[in-house]
Amino acid sequence: MSSDEYFFMAKKIAEELKSNIATIENQIDRYIRVYPKIKFDAQKFANRLAIPKESALVMASMYHFLTINEFLPDTYSLDDFILDVKCLFDSLFGSTTGLLAPEDYKKILLSFVRIHISFISVSYTLLKRYIDEKGKDLDDSIVKAVLIREIILDGFKASFESLKKLGYTKKNPDIRFLAALLKYTLIEAILGIKSRMESKRARSKEDTKDWLTILGDDVEIKVDLISEPIHKIYEKNVEEYPLSCCGSLFFDILYFQVLTPLYSSMYSVSEDLIEKRREEINTLTIIGDALKAQENAYTEFSADGSVMKLNLEAIIGSALHVTRKLPQRQKNEIERIVDVMLRQKMVNQFGNLYIKDKEAMLKLILDDIFQIILNEPLLALSIVDQSKINELLLNPAEYMKKNKGKIKLLFEKKFKSAVGSNISYFTIANAVSKLVETSVIFLKTYQKPF
C-alpha cells in the first residue's frame, strides 16, 4: 500500500466510525451483555469520579468502544482513561463538579469521543500535508503555520464550539485539554507512521539483492517521542501554558504546544517520503522548464550539457578576469546551472534523480568541476595551500600543469568537506559557488596590482 493510500484509509476509517457513534448509545446494553467486565469497570468510574452508577456504565462502555475499535491502543489502561475523563470534566467545569443527570454525562462523553475521532482524522491529514509542504523546501515556521491554518484550525474551532455548546456551565472549556487531545492523536499517528516506515525499510532490505541497500540505512527510525496518556499531556500543558481561553489563543497554543514539540519527530518519520516528494516537485519543475524552452526560442536553457558548462565557464571567467567580483545574482546562477547539470547527469547515469548512494551522486559532478578548474586555473586559489598562492599567481597555467595530480586530490578532499555529510543537489551546488567565490576573494586579496 502506498503512503497516500495509507493516509487516506486511516482517515476514512476514522470518519466512518465517527458517524457510527450515535449508535453506540443504543449499543450500551449490548456491550454490557457481551463484555460483563464493563460492570466491574463501571464501579471504578463511580468510585473515582463520584458519579452515579448509570453514568459510570456509559463511561466504561466508551472506554471499551475506543479500545475495541483501536482508537486507543489496547495498552491504554482503564485507570488512565478514568483520569482523562476527570480532566475533561475539570476543563469543562473547573474544580466544582456538580452532579449531573446520566443523560448529561452521556452527552459530554459522546462529544469527547467524537472530537477524539475527528482529531485522529485531522492528524493523518496533517501528516500528509506536512510531507507535501516540506517537500517544497519552505521555512519551518511557514510549514507549521500552513498546517494550522489549513488543516487543524477549523476542526479545532468546531470542537471547541461543540464542547462549549454543552453549556452546563457558563465557563469556557479549557483549550489546553483540547490541545492535549490533539497532541495525543498526533503522537499516535506519528508513531503509527514510524512503525509503518520501519516495516517498509525492513522489507526492502529483505527483498533486495543490492548489497548497498542491505548494508545501508538502519531500519529503525529514531524519534524522541513516547506515547503518553491524554491526562499526562494535559497536566504538562497546564504547567507550561498559562492561559486557558479562548479563540485568540488557538493559533498560539497549536503552534507552540502541539506542533513545535512534535516537529522534529514528524520529520524523522517522514524523511523518505519528503525526499521523494521533493524529487517529484523538482522533476515537474524541470519538465516544465524544458517545455518552456521548446516554446521560447530565445532561451539559454539548453538540454545540452556542454552548452551549460560553457555558460558556467563564462560566469566564472568574467568574475575572475573582468569584474573581480561575484554578486549574489551570479552565485545563484552558478548554483542553478550546477543543479541542472547534475540532475541531467543523474538521469542519464542512473535513470533516477534519487538514489540511495549519495557518494555516487557526488562523484558524478567531481570530474566536470575539476575539468573547469583545469581550464580556469585561478579557481585553484581556493584549493592550494596558502604558501603556494604566489607561485600559482605568477604563472597559473604552468603551475596547473606541474601539479595537476596533487591539486586534484586536494580539490576532491576540500570539495567533499565543503559539501558535508548531507549530500544533496543544494549542498553540491552551494559548494561549487563557494569555491568560485573564495577564489575571487583570494584573487583580490593576493594579486598585486601592476
Place this chain on the structure above:
Amino acid sequence: MTGEQSVAAQIKNVSMSISTISNLDPNTGLTVNTPILIGGEKLIESPDLYNYIEQGFGQLNIADLFLGKEFVLRTAAYLAEPIRKIDYLVPNLYLFKTNHNDTYQLGLLITPYSDINVTEYLSEGELITRFYTGTFRRTLKQMELEKITDSRRRRECTDMAKILLSLLHYRIFDLRKLRGGTEKVKKLAYLSAVMIITANIKQEGRLCIGECGTLYRSDETQTDTCPKCGGPLVDAPPTLDIKKIRFAFSPKLKALTTHVTPLDYFSFFIYSEIPLAVKLAIHRINSKIFSSVLYIPSRVIFEISKTDDLIDVYTLWTKEGEEVTLVSAIADSRLENLGLPSQMSERVFIRDVNEGLEKKLLFEEIFSKSILKDWILTESFPLKYLDEKPEYQTWEGLENEFG
C-alpha cells in the same frame, strides 16, 4: 533568464505584504508599532532602503485611522491606472484595517494581481489580529509570572506577527488563494445611489520621502533635496482633481434627510482615498513606480462603528487623456425596508455600465436600458454645489432641480 520564470513567479517577485500592528506596551502604557514587511525583493527600489521603508510604516499612527469617525474603512482594492508607461508589472494595492480589543492593524498588499477577494482578505486580516492578540496575552502572562523576560516577550510577539503575515503571503502567492471566488457578505446591502464623477489627473509637486514628508508645489522647489529636513525629493504621486458630479438615485431616497444625503455619499468616495501618511510610506518603496501610477478605489467597504452596518462602494472608470470618468455604485445596508435593489442587482447594473462605457454610450442611454431605468438621473454639476447650494443637499432638492 527572465524568459524562463513563470508569470506567477514574476508576479510574486514584485509583490509585497505589509502590516503594522499597533498596541499598548504593558510597561510604559505607550503605543508600540510593529511593522512587518514580506517579499517585494524586486519591487523595492534598492535593498539599502529596506530599513528606511520599514521605518515609514513603523511611524504611522494606526489607531488614528480608526477613531474619531462614525465609520471605518475596513477593506479596499485600489486598481492601478498608470499615467505613463513604466517598464514593470504595475502593482495594485489592497488594504485592510482590523482591530481586536486594543490591538489595531493596518494591512497592505501590493501586487499586480487584480482579482484579490477583498472580503476574504479582510477576514484573514481579522484572524491575524486575533491570533496576534493571543500571543500577546500569553507572553504577557508569562512575563507577569516571571517565566520570560520583557525582551523575550516582545520578540515572540514580533516573530508571531511575521509568521502570520508570511502565512497570508504564502497562501496568496504560492497556494493561489484569496483570488476571485464569491465574496462573503456580512450583512445584506442595497443599491441606493450611483455617482458619476468627472475628474482630471493631477500630477504636480514634489514629495519629501524623508523625515518630514512635506508636499511641495512645483514652483516651490527645484532641487532633489528637501529644504526642511534634507531628505530625498521625488515626484509626488498623481491624484484626481474632481470637477463635476452627477447622481442617479431611487425616488425612495427622498424620505431620507440625515446621514444619507448626497454629500454623505460623496464623502464616502473622498474617504476611500488612501490616507496621506500611508501613501507616503508606500511611496518610499519605489518612488519611480508610485509617482507614475494613479490608484483608483475600485471596491471599498466601510463599517458603521456603532451598528454593524456597512457601505459598499464599487467603482468603474474610463480614461481619456487626462480626464477620468468614474461610476460609483453605492450599496447601503441601513436602507433595509425601502424596496431597493439588492447587491445581486448591483452586479447586473455594473455589467451594463461596463458594456455601455465600452460602446461609449451616453449615461442617459445606459441608465434607460438598465434595471435602474426608473431612477432619477441628474445632470452634471460642479462639485462645490454640494456644499454651497441647499437645494443640492437633499435628494428631494436634486429631484426638483433635475427631475
